[in-house]
């Protein structure tokens with residue numbers, strides 16, 4: 053698909069065709085896997101050196117072109133994992149003595165990177181409540197603002213436009229981890245965000261069978277991320293790049309179904325007597341519903357819910373699942389359930405979790421592509437025995 057076409061056609065057409073081999077006679081319809089570490093470059097100087105660690109394997113370039121087309125970005129780069137994407141992206145702009153302002157409620161791996169690893173390199177981070185005072189946290193040494201849209205596992209949506217405006221006034225870039233949204237539901241560059249970052253392990257790959265990360269944004273910045281990747285080595289294997297490309301072709305249809313089933317299931321759960329609270333941005337009861345409606349094209353496939361009776365009750369409910377697998381991660385064709393307190397939020401105290409609205413009994417479901425009626429039946433069967441359980445004192 054030619055570059056100009058990949059900017060004007062619809063998102064589904066881009067997902068299928070952008071970055072794919074040109075349809076000339078004899079060309080393969082599906083991209084072959086270039087399972088090679090290096091490429092013949094000729095004896096002379098001057099030619100571009102193709103080497104898999106540089107991210108210049110054709111499988112890397114095809115999938116990067118597809119993501120750039122979906123994000124409306126000048127350039128994109130795929131890396132070995134979501135954490136590789138986040139770490140290399142941060143190190144593209146910060147060094148010793150620099151400061152980052154980040155949203156407080158972050159993916160656990162990112163939080164650990166910012167609080168444990170980057171300080172060893174002399175890089176400090178200040179954390180801001182999603183509704184907090186971002187301006188007050190900015191220092192002369194601040195180099196970037198970091199957000200997640202939506203926020204795991206409450207699906208809260210930060211005020212992206214206000215944060216972008218504030219950063220712009222100070223000449224600072226904003227990086228957004230949009231793993232939970234994907235470019236189908238939210239394209240941050242359209243709202244002034246500088247760099248979009250993904251754990252492609254999740255929805256972009258979509259089948260829980262690969263680990264990958266990606267960044268999309270201005271070509272110059274993406275090249276800076278590539279420079280870090282060349283030195284720190286967080287490259288993606290060609291086979292995984294090919295799988296990712298295959299998965300991304302169906303991203304818009306998958307997301308449409310994830311969005312639809314999750315919204316219906318969230319509404320159903322909200323009226324279930326064994327559940328005290330449901331977090332899904334498509335629900336009117338969600339604290340950021342209005343903002344989600346104006347920023348997002350879809351509300352996503354993840355639901356947070358609080359089981360009455362607390363963590364013990366949530367554990368009992370999970371133990372009754374047959375169809376839904378109990379596993380961390382999200383974004384695959386199969387529904388997955390996990391309790392943030394044991395996964396993403398394991399490092400936080402109960403008080404800290406409560407401030408983030410991750411109360412006792414919080415259960416997260418990544419809604420897969422199964423039929424809605426089967427998921428409802430599964431949840432109903434797992435929740436029903438809780439209705440006859442005596443409630444522990446103080447819960448409500």
Ligand SMILES: *Cc1c(COP(=O)(O)O)cnc(C)c1O
Nearest residue numbers: 133134135159229231251253264
């Ligand atoms: C999973 C995840 C990551 C880390 O991605 P990996 O591919 O596991 O390295 C980063 N951010 C978010 C929001 C995630 O869900």
